[in-house]
Amino acid sequence: MKVKTNCYKIYIKVLSPIHIGSGDSYIPYEYVIKDGYLFFLDREKLTEIIIQKGKYEDFLNVIDSNNILKIRKFIYDNFDNKAVLYKVKVSTLVENEYKERLGQFANIERGGMRRVINALEIKRFVREKFANQVIIPGSSVKGAIRTAVLSYIASRSQQVNANNSSELEQKLLKFWKIPDDPFKNVKVSDFKMVNGEVFIDVVRNTKSFNTDSRGVPVKMELVLPGAIFEGDIKFIEGKDNLILENITDMNFIFDSLEYHYTKVLDFEQKKFEYALLGVDFLNHSGVELMKMGNHSGAMAVTIDGYRKIYNRQTKKIMKSQTTTWRVESLNMPMGWVVISNDIQKLETISTPEIKEINRKEKNKTRLEKTKKDLEEIKKQLLKKYKKSY
Template sequence: MKCNIKVLSPVHIGSGEKYTASEYVKSKAKTKKGTILNIIKRIDVSNYFLSLDGDRKDDFLRDLSNPNFNLKDFDKKIPNSYMKYRAINKSKKDIGPSQEITEAIKTLNELYIPGSSIKGAIKSAVLYHELDDEMILNISRDVIRNNGRVDNRNYTRWINDIFTSRKAPTPAQGDIMKFLQVSDSSSIKSPTIYDVATVMASFRRGHNEFYSRNKRSREPTLSYLECITRGNSLSFEINNNYDYEVFKRLGLDGKKYLIDFDNIKKSMFIFSKSLINHELEFAEDYNIDYLYKFYSKLEKQNSIEEPLLKIGAGSGFLSTTVGLKIKKYDENLFDKIRDGTRGKTYDYSFPKSRKITQVGGMPLGWVRLSFEEV
């Protein structure tokens, strides 16, 4: 099956690397419609350095030790031949020379969504759909300690009971998800940089606060992220590799429905519907209008044939674990888990914060999927 991805809000999946103004220069670019864009040109600093003569190399190394070093101040006319890629800069607040930009994962300097990220999000949705009262009871009895912490060994055993067969020699060999093959997505050329803040729940209606390290200035603490921006379209391939003889030998025949495409689509639809409803309640409780409007529109785009999915940074506790289903079935158990997870007590909804882009007020990571046979 081919799966098409429509990006509904910025998606960030990090490469593990960060960079500052010592590796890029700010510039402007004009679109075909004549719109002027703020861009940054990411420079191949190693090759650029090798092109310098001896004295300039010494100057470069000396200036580089300054945390506020700006590559454009050092050389205003770096040839485009040293440019690795361009990024559209949509950050509301100017990016200072020493402020780090978190790089998105790329292949050949183009952004993509790894198959492992897609598959992990699908597995969370399937798990959510599969959970019932008895399984929640088992979690309460076998997985959650008295202090609310998760017993990782018992949690792994519990997950294995759902996705693996005891008939197989090892859990890895008998994992039904192993037979779900998900490719990396296609790629796009240019990332978009957003400054992302953390909006905090507040009981003072209309006075929601952004997380700030500086309590005096109350300036929000920002993260600058390279993202696949809203409106982009990508695609990937997905295959469930069903083989009757192999499944029967491994004792997986009774679990093959878990990776059936109809079950996967329904699971994503149901999981996203519950998550959106939770976010709507959160936005309404704390009077966050822009979030309520976003999720009200998002709710209308979710369907079984074209389900929504949340991927990458900003997914958080509820969209990557079974927390939302536990909350639905057993609020006391949910309270116990959240107390153990957060390490301190507060009266707000859990989790009490959301990652939001400064431009557009968008949460991260929402995509819509559509399937077609190939």
């Protein structure tokens, strides 16, 4: 059978900060934070500089202390730009915490070392191995598309009985063995950054954007709104006669994305009380919404009509998520992007201004408003009470 390949140049624009983890972290003795940046260090060059300064013996003594805080302070005091591989902007929140802990040398109890390292680690965005440039892996894009296609097919099909998610996918896509999965003939390249900015901030789990987050703070390297990535999607038609006809059509992919992710957006904006800026894309034909990366949320990665989301607090299976992740300093949700095969259309889409929020000031303002509201309620109750006598 003759095989035909259709290849599309595809562009992704970031609407809210995204993080796609590499599985690696910036560990405390690999970086220095100062002047608004994290400086990632070449350890061999740093060692050479320390030797040149005549401080190698001091360095060995600090390492032998096995105190991460002391090691970090020594590296900070002997920082040199010549040892920097690259730098990344950090939030004021991250830098202030770094400075506060810089001079703390409390004894680390047995078992406490891991906790200290965890508190200082920063989850890294996946990067090209040699260029140190952030990328969006093709597997992340393909996974987001696959979920949308499954949701769209499910919405146009009769209810399917399945014992698990794998069986459900097989029945919806009409394949029975893994080698026959039609998506094996959808090839997605890694997406390289055309332009954009990387930023390190704290993210937390929250129930609402109008309340303070209670979740454990996690430091992450994020790609900021406005960044544009480019890559390729290839559809192989006719190979082994396995691929579903509609999946080879980019319009079908876009219809699937629109169906799935606009429903997720509507749910999240109402449930978690936030507004995603840049939604003017909804009026652009050929530009569709997508959610991807770590902490994109259970609604985004599950099939509409078949959701079984485990709630760890209640230990119950639910049909919707009860929390989401917020980028603290920017007060933004995570994971929203738009995708198109027309870069000019993407460039017309507005993205939010990147401006850090002072949480202390915000909380103070909220408290003052609450006090005023309570005073007003008190006045109204007094008036009502006087009228009744």
